[in-house]
Amino acid sequence: MRAVIAALALSAAWAAAADPSVPGPRQNPDDQFRFFWLYKPSTLRVLAASGFNLFMSDCFAAYNPRTGRYDARSAAERKKWMDDVSAVGLDYMEQLAIPQRREFVALYPRINRDGSACDNADMGWEVAMTAAVRGVRLAAESLKRHPACIGIEPSSEVRDHSRPSFREDFARRYRAATGEAVPPEVDKNRVAPHYLQLADFPVMRIVDEDYRLLKFYKWFWKKGDGWNDYQTKAKEVFEEVLGRKLVSIYDPVVRTPPLWGSGGELSHNNQWTYPTPEPYNIHYVISEQQAMARGMPGQRVFSMVQAISYRSRLAPKDVKVENEPAWLRERPNVVYMTTPPDIMREALWTCFSHQLDGIGIYAWSALFDATSGEWGEKRDPLAAGYQFTNGETINVISNVFNRVGRRLGPLFRAIPERAPEVAMLESYASTFFANRGSWGWDGFIYQFGIQADAAHLQPYVLYEEEIARDGIPPTVKVILAPHCDVLTRTTFEALVAFQKRGGLIVADNHFVPGILPDLPLKSFRRTWADGAGSDAALKKAAAELKSDLAPFYRPPSDSDNADIVTFVRTYRTSDYLFAINDRREFGDYVGQWKMVKERGCANSGKVSVRRRAGAVYDLVRHAAVPFRVLPNGDTEVEVSYDTADGKCLLFAERPLGPLALEVAGSRIRVTGGDRDVLVPIAIRAKGRPTRFAVVADGEYVWETSAPVEGEVRLVNLADGKMVKCGE
Amino acid sequence: MNARLFALAAAFAALTAAAATPQEDAVRHRRAAREAMSAGGADAIERFLHDADPGVRRYALARLFESDAAKGKAASVQALDDPDDAVKALARELTRERKPGRRAASPLPLSQDPANDHEVIRLKSIAAEGESFVMPAKMACDEVEIWFGETKQHLLVWVNDVLAAEYDPAVDGARDFRFDATKVVKWGSENKMWVTDERGKDKWLKFSVEVIKCGQ
Numbered sequence: 001m002r003a004v005i006a007a008l009a010l011s012a013a014w015a016a017a018a019d020p021s022v023p024g025p026r027q028n029p030d031d032q033f034r035f036f037w038l039y040k041p042s043t044l045r046v047l048a049a050s051g052f053n054l055f056m057s058d059c060f061a062a063y064n065p066r067t068g069r070y071d072a073r074s075a076a077e078r079k080k081w082m083d084d085v086s087a088v089g090l091d092y093m094e095q096l097a098i099p100q101r102r103e104f105v106a107l108y109p110r111i112n113r114d115g116s117a118c119d120n121a122d123m124g125w126e127v128a129m130t131a132a133v134r135g136v137r138l139a140a141e142s143l144k145r146h147p148a149c150i151g152i153e154p155s156s157e158v159r160d161h162s163r164p165s166f167r168e169d170f171a172r173r174y175r176a177a178t179g180e181a182v183p184p185e186v187d188k189n190r191v192a193p194h195y196l197q198l199a200d201f202p203v204m205r206i207v208d209e210d211y212r213l214l215k216f217y218k219w220f221w222k223k224g225d226g227w228n229d230y231q232t233k234a235k236e237v238f239e240e241v242l243g244r245k246l247v248s249i250y251d252p253v254v255r256t257p258p259l260w261g262s263g264g265e266l267s268h269n270n271q272w273t274y275p276t277p278e279p280y281n282i283h284y285v286i287s288e289q290q291a292m293a294r295g296m297p298g299q300r301v302f303s304m305v306q307a308i309s310y311r312s313r314l315a316p317k318d319v320k321v322e323n324e325p326a327w328l329r330e331r332p333n334v335v336y337m338t339t340p341p342d343i344m345r346e347a348l349w350t351c352f353s354h355q356l357d358g359i360g361i362y363a364w365s366a367l368f369d370a371t372s373g374e375w376g377e378k379r380d381p382l383a384a385g386y387q388f389t390n391g392e393t394i395n396v397i398s399n400v401f402n403r404v405g406r407r408l409g410p411l412f413r414a415i416p417e418r419a420p421e422v423a424m425l426e427s428y429a430s431t432f433f434a435n436r437g438s439w440g441w442d443g444f445i446y447q448f449g450i451q452a453d454a455a456h457l458q459p460y461v462l463y464e465e466e467i468a469r470d471g472i473p474p475t476v477k478v479i480l481a482p483h484c485d486v487l488t489r490t491t492f493e494a495l496v497a498f499q500k501r502g503g504l505i506v507a508d509n510h511f512v513p514g515i516l517p518d519l520p521l522k523s524f525r526r527t528w529a530d531g532a533g534s535d536a537a538l539k540k541a542a543a544e545l546k547s548d549l550a551p552f553y554r555p556p557s558d559s560d561n562a563d564i565v566t567f568v569r570t571y572r573t574s575d576y577l578f579a580i581n582d583r584r585e586f587g588d589y590v591g592q593w594k595m596v597k598e599r600g601c602a603n604s605g606k607v608s609v610r611r612r613a614g615a616v617y618d619l620v621r622h623a624a625v626p627f628r629v630l631p632n633g634d635t636e637v638e639v640s641y642d643t644a645d646g647k648c649l650l651f652a653e654r655p656l657g658p659l660a661l662e663v664a665g666s667r668i669r670v671t672g673g674d675r676d677v678l679v680p681i682a683i684r685a686k687g688r689p690t691r692f693a694v695v696a697d698g699e700y701v702w703e704t705s706a707p708v709e710g711e712v713r714l715v716n717l718a719d720g721k722m723v724k725c726g727e
Numbered sequence: 728m729n730a731r732l733f734a735l736a737a738a739f740a741a742l743t744a745a746a747a748t749p750q751e752d753a754v755r756h757r758r759a760a761r762e763a764m765s766a767g768g769a770d771a772i773e774r775f776l777h778d779a780d781p782g783v784r785r786y787a788l789a790r791l792f793e794s795d796a797a798k799g800k801a802a803s804v805q806a807l808d809d810p811d812d813a814v815k816a817l818a819r820e821l822t823r824e825r826k827p828g829r830r831a832a833s834p835l836p837l838s839q840d841p842a843n844d845h846e847v848i849r850l851k852s853i854a855a856e857g858e859s860f861v862m863p864a865k866m867a868c869d870e871v872e873i874w875f876g877e878t879k880q881h882l883l884v885w886v887n888d889v890l891a892a893e894y895d896p897a898v899d900g901a902r903d904f905r906f907d908a909t910k911v912v913k914w915g916s917e918n919k920m921w922v923t924d925e926r927g928k929d930k931w932l933k934f935s936v937e938v939i940k941c942g943q
Contacts, residue, residue, distance in 0.1 A: 196820065196823070203792065203821065204789060204792075204793060312880075442879070499761070504754070509785075509812070509813035509816070513785060513786065513788070513789030513817050514786075514789050514790070514793065515786075516757055516760065516761050516782060516783065516786035517757075517782065518753075518754045518757055518758070519750065519753065519754060520782060525895070526895075527881070528881060529881075529924070547750075548750050549750075550748075550750075551747075551748045551750050551751045551754075552750075552751075552754070
């Protein structure tokens with residue numbers, strides 16, 4: 001019973017409370033942001049119709065660091081654009097690229113020990129920070145407090161090339177922070193020398209938190225390179241000038257060591273994912289983002305799907321195939337091609353599976369044909385770079401957003417993530433001293449994360465700092481530890497205690513030798529050129545992982561079909577099961593190269609949750625569905641799909657009761673008796689866009705801007721039942 | 728009565744043991760080994776150096792080294808012949824003398840590594856496919872390294888008809904690719920090298936050959 005109470009308490013705690021003063025979408029503050037990055041003004045209406053409610057761009061102006069001027073378009077032109085944005089119901093996020101522009105980096109570069117310059121701005125250098133913040137202030141002022149601007153992205157993709165900088169003030173700042181000199185081994189590398197090259201490194205690879213090189217690299221990634229402080233300052237300046245709280249994001253936030261602080265004190269962190277070859281790879285990326293966010297109280301998470309795909313990963317230019325697709329003749333030099341539509345559908349469903357405040361798409365020129373001139377730009381189809389190679393992908397995005405994202409966005413944003421049961425340990429000590437880490441997008445740890453998600457284990461990424469601050473969460477039963485060659489002493493001691501209390505550790509041959517893992521970690525080998533073989537190897541490895549753990553641990557959801565990937569979130573006594581059909585085959589878009597199975601196939605199977613339910617609802621079809629309680633107490637539902645697609649099923653303790661609707665003046669109130677369920681609803685009131693919302697704790701209140709007139713309709717999006725009020 | 732109870736308990740134990748999965752057996756064995764090594768001293772640990780489970784052997788080696796470095800070092804020398812790669816790797820690690828200042832696993836080429844006290848002689852820096860390079864007459868050096876820079880491709884490298892190195896981003900991560908070519912290069916003569924992807928297709932890549940002279 002205590003475990004259940006602890007799990008419930010943790011489940012609530014895992015949903016980091018958002019800062020209520022940070023805005024949601026203006027049209028519906030409870031909704032998720034569905035944002036589009038890079039755009040042309042001509043596509044505003046298409047984006048709004050496709051279900052987006054926010055776009056971000058830097059197309060309005062640019063800061064010139066040489067002149068110190070902000071070369072904005074005319075104030076009148078900019079105001080008109082912003083008004084147009086508002087008119088179609090979109091919000092705007094200012095994308096500031098000030099310190100990442102070539103001219104800025106040339107003026108304020110990082111410096112190597114030999115005096116040569118690096119290709120990254122030295123934001124730890126006060127002079128550079130002052131210049132950048134000046135640009136930020138000018139950008140903020142140019143917006144004239146326009147209400148359409150709800151957010152800011154201070155910079156993007158700036159830490160991939162971050163390195164120690166050997167200006168005088170670097171050593172001074174480090175000494176001021178720690179009282180020590182920069183260790184002599186530090187060079188322009190982003191991590192420490194390998195532990196085998198360090199004479200004073202502990203033989204058992206357990207490092208104390210005050211070990212000189214650990215201390216240095218921890219400082220460097222948190223404070224030393226200056227980027228985290230820049231993000232915070234840029235946000236503060238923007239909020240000060242605009243006079244209100246804003247949404248603020250940095251991306252890609254986990255292309256760093258697994259160490260708290262990336263992105264500074266922004267309201268949200270973001271990361272983009274290339275959803276190939278497995279669209280559900282986003283699961284693991286989001287888990288890493290959530291781990292990062294836990295280091296910044298109140299910070300929440302966005303996720304962005306790349307609508308561009310590396311051609312080299314799908315259809316390499318130097319490989320000739322038979323039955324060449326039309327795009328190859330028309331755009332033979334494409335480097336980034338349009339992400340396949342069925343892959344995109346699955347990727348969006350993977351995003352829906354998690355508690356996110358925003359879901360984004362990048363980029364314009366892969367989704368709209370820029371060669372036609374129709375959208376105000378005439379791009380050469382023979383050019384390299386981004387090209388539009390599949391017109392169906394934007395249709396899929398529009399369909400999924402309108403059919404699912406808009407209706408259930410407030411629900412998807414509200415359902416908490418489950419308390420963790422299987423944790424994936426990511427060690428910054430191993431990243432520093434054994435050159436490990438996923439860096440947010442690749443490598444052994446990342447591939448193993450995908451495998452764990454394919455096994456329905458819902459891995460919770462656990463940073464060493466979280467262990468140091470909070471301990472290992474008490475609900476964790478299994479710890480997966482890939483590439484943990486080196487650990488901090490605190491982590492080591494916590495793992496020893498974890499094993500003593502019966503916890504299971506699964507680790508590979510690189511694991512710190514002073515702990516005997518309970519089971520060996522078995523992964524798979526991906527061969528990029530062999531999409532079918534890699535897919536089979538991944539699914540086989542996932543099945544083996546699940547089977548190895550079966551005597552000790554059962555995941556909270558499951559399916560009898562390896563191609564149906566499940567993920568569950570829980571609110572009090574209700575489960576929300578996301579079941580995604582990943583059965584795909586080689587099609588005729590990029591399938592000829594046999595690297596990525598891009599065409600979704602029909603599929604069916606049984607999915608289950610580890611709960612005895614009294615009713616199950618399909619939240620996309622808005623109807624109750626048949627279910628079966630198994631002898632072991634699990635509840636099982638049959639599902640079928642026409643293609644790669646998703647479902648969201650609500651498993652409730654008992655059938656939902658009726659909802660009541662009251663309208664008084666400008667207040668619409670919905671009440672119901674099911675306090676342990678988040679019930680998605682739609683309210684239709686005359687003269688207003690449909691309001692999608694969630695009845696939480698038995699109540700939802702909508703204070704409208706003016707008295708409500710005429711008939712009001714309420715639809716319960718779980719069971720499809722309608723209630724009317726008024727005329 | 729006691730005998731009957733004992734028989735019942737034995738039957739139950741046999742039944743549950745028979746029903747246990749190999750994973751349960753493995754976990755049970757490792758837990759027992761862990762507890763036994765924690766309870767006993769170096770002598771208890773030494774018994775597990777020859778355990779059938781290589782994970783237990785590796786752990787025993789580490790525990791022995793911790794509790795008695797001299798014994799641990801001696802056991803590590805013996806374990807250099809262990810049939811399991813992970814045990815062997817740990818044994819190598821425990822018997823190896825750590826030299827400060829080398830960055831073998833660093834993502835940077837050694838020639839750009841000012842922290843290290845050594846001389847780097849760059850012999851070649853070209854773009855090539857099926858390229859040959861001439862090594863000078865034998866010189867006193869610690870290592871010859873061939874460096875390709877950052878890559879995300881799966882690559883195989885042949886030097887003088889020998890598969891000298893493989894780089895798989897899925898396993899190795901997106902990092903700079905370089906490898907120790909000391910044993911495959913021929914001094915004072917021409918060396919043939921070519922690089923392919925995993926399908927055997929030739930790749931055109933920049934590389935450099937670096938001779939590292941340590942212990943200055």
